[in-house]
Amino acid sequence: MVKLAVDLMGSDNGPEAIAAGIKEFLKKHSDVEIYACGSEEALSLLKDEKHIHSFVTSQVVPMESGAMQAMRMKDSSMMKVFNLFAEENVQAGVSAGSTGGFLSLATLKLKLIPGVERAALTSPFPTLNGSPLVVLDIGASNENNPQQLYQFAKMGRIYSQTVFNVKEPNTYLLSNGVEEGKGSPVGKEAYKLLKEHNFPGFKGNIEAREALKGDADVLVSEGYPGNIFLKSSEGVAKMMSALIKKAFHKNIFTMIGYLFSAGGFKDMKKSMDYKSYGGAILLGVNGVVVKAHGNSDAYSFSCALEVAYKMTSHDIVNKIKEGFQNEL
Amino acid sequence: MVKLAVDLMGSDNGPEAIAAGIKEFLKKHSDVEIYACGSEEALSLLKDEKHIHSFVTSQVVPMESGAMQAMRMKDSSMMKVFNLFAEENVQAGVSAGSTGGFLSLATLKLKLIPGVERAALTSPFPTLNGSPLVVLDIGASNENNPQQLYQFAKMGRIYSQTVFNVKEPNTYLLSNGVEEGKGSPVGKEAYKLLKEHNFPGFKGNIEAREALKGDADVLVSEGYPGNIFLKSSEGVAKMMSALIKKAFHKNIFTMIGYLFSAGGFKDMKKSMDYKSYGGAILLGVNGVVVKAHGNSDAYSFSCALEVAYKMTSHDIVNKIKEGFQNEL
Numbered sequence: 001m002v003k004l005a006v007d008l009m010g011s012d013n014g015p016e017a018i019a020a021g022i023k024e025f026l027k028k029h030s031d032v033e034i035y036a037c038g039s040e041e042a043l044s045l046l047k048d049e050k051h052i053h054s055f056v057t058s059q060v061v062p063m064e065s066g067a068m069q070a071m072r073m074k075d076s077s078m079m080k081v082f083n084l085f086a087e088e089n090v091q092a093g094v095s096a097g098s099t100g101g102f103l104s105l106a107t108l109k110l111k112l113i114p115g116v117e118r119a120a121l122t123s124p125f126p127t128l129n130g131s132p133l134v135v136l137d138i139g140a141s142n143e144n145n146p147q148q149l150y151q152f153a154k155m156g157r158i159y160s161q162t163v164f165n166v167k168e169p170n171t172y173l174l175s176n177g178v179e180e181g182k183g184s185p186v187g188k189e190a191y192k193l194l195k196e197h198n199f200p201g202f203k204g205n206i207e208a209r210e211a212l213k214g215d216a217d218v219l220v221s222e223g224y225p226g227n228i229f230l231k232s233s234e235g236v237a238k239m240m241s242a243l244i245k246k247a248f249h250k251n252i253f254t255m256i257g258y259l260f261s262a263g264g265f266k267d268m269k270k271s272m273d274y275k276s277y278g279g280a281i282l283l284g285v286n287g288v289v290v291k292a293h294g295n296s297d298a299y300s301f302s303c304a305l306e307v308a309y310k311m312t313s314h315d316i317v318n319k320i321k322e323g324f325q326n327e328l
Numbered sequence: 329m330v331k332l333a334v335d336l337m338g339s340d341n342g343p344e345a346i347a348a349g350i351k352e353f354l355k356k357h358s359d360v361e362i363y364a365c366g367s368e369e370a371l372s373l374l375k376d377e378k379h380i381h382s383f384v385t386s387q388v389v390p391m392e393s394g395a396m397q398a399m400r401m402k403d404s405s406m407m408k409v410f411n412l413f414a415e416e417n418v419q420a421g422v423s424a425g426s427t428g429g430f431l432s433l434a435t436l437k438l439k440l441i442p443g444v445e446r447a448a449l450t451s452p453f454p455t456l457n458g459s460p461l462v463v464l465d466i467g468a469s470n471e472n473n474p475q476q477l478y479q480f481a482k483m484g485r486i487y488s489q490t491v492f493n494v495k496e497p498n499t500y501l502l503s504n505g506v507e508e509g510k511g512s513p514v515g516k517e518a519y520k521l522l523k524e525h526n527f528p529g530f531k532g533n534i535e536a537r538e539a540l541k542g543d544a545d546v547l548v549s550e551g552y553p554g555n556i557f558l559k560s561s562e563g564v565a566k567m568m569s570a571l572i573k574k575a576f577h578k579n580i581f582t583m584i585g586y587l588f589s590a591g592g593f594k595d596m597k598k599s600m601d602y603k604s605y606g607g608a609i610l611l612g613v614n615g616v617v618v619k620a621h622g623n624s625d626a627y628s629f630s631c632a633l634e635v636a637y638k639m640t641s642h643d644i645v646n647k648i649k650e651g652f653q654n655e656l
Contacts, residue, residue, distance in 0.1 A: 176555040209563030227504040235537030236564040247592030254592035261585025264575030
């Protein structure tokens, strides 16, 4: 049995979307137990489901709260999710609530894997040739040192191998140019570290626009520019989707055009489906931790649960532990 | 007469594309003198044009060269472009060659405007509602201090007012969250500076995906994350354009669909036309300096010349000088 703890509260679309996502997910999996945390009202949304364990909590960590606030709320649904790792041996925690709160609680309650300096928020990105690009850190840290980037490369490699079956992942540093001398001060030092240690599959620097072509499997970045990369990619994707819609709505001819070409655009939508990735994973802590988008609908929250399920089944935490044993 | 110095050499597509761009541009403007720099062979491409002054040079700054190499090549076409500011009183210089070389020569030969700490590479971005977003710095610097970001806000404001006629530009800091405490360490300090000085139109932090909606007029960033923003936006735009093409090529129905909807997609192409912006402008030096894309074709190089022409006509350099007088 896979045991997943789920925070029903704190998302933009309310417990209804989260509960609907759980139901969708449970239709496909009979080997899962859901440990649901939230208000009585929220929990009542799941009362007809099997495989649910309910935990009533009285507090909700607000969307924009920081670490301190999240730590102080001892009876929050989010806190309960992390307490359940020790209390009920759950293997994974999923929330669509406050990112700041969730990341701090994950690190504080689950602790970093021995040898790991800093956890990294990680997400696969869609690419032109269809192969997913694992990007980390996309925003757990605001500042990183070169050693941390080296470790991100290591965790990204394990993730790409384990979850996407890439035997020898091509690993790059996100940079503002391809030459060795390019990059932020921290990035330049990380380049030297990766080169000196003959990091397997390390291919050097890459610019964001090249990385999205699909030859790269792992893209390593400091948290701040990594977050900019994530948000600008999402922004342009959203903008262009809106423009495509507008293009087809221009007049009666373009609308007829849509009827003919819809098949092709469904494929495109699938290629660009950020939602299907279900959110971001925090790598480097003693447990599977998935942060779903704050505005998750039922579908994307069910995808986040799929990610947690997949990561648990692939035993990613132990694989990272093994990988970092020689760091001690 | 507007006097533009143009580097014919060093671009990916050779002097042919540059010369064709010049010809296209000259069809629309009779009040311009072009000061063309390059090999005899390259200059011969322009021999039938009026309004051309030819300057034969023997060296070409290679695409990946840095500041030192560019400085050593005393008889390069790029160096000549900047020498012509003093020798012939040209007002603007345009090149599609090495970005690193061009930016260093511009700063070294033209010097910073008094009061300006650091020049900023600047580009308008397309947005969802059609109003251009002025983004700076997109990569002239690798590291910046808070004072420099403050100055970028000032130059961006002048640019938005002068070139796009926005009376009261909404100015934001690029960040990883909207709250005041968000951002890189330098960004946080810049926030304080802008707030303390009641910078006109300063609206706080913005995330990349929100900035592209069109409410922001000026987006201020450190050079490194600004470059990541530029490159990831371009990358996703390219990826989605390729996917749109693929969608219409899927089968005979989708191809028929294209025939009906082409009109709508032409509008979209126009909205997303990065080429029409012609490249990036270096703000903060004593002269108009436009860096066209390395892979410019005739159309996009003619757009770069349009930008140089427009900036010169709007007297942007003197407007920045005036704006920075009280900084001394």
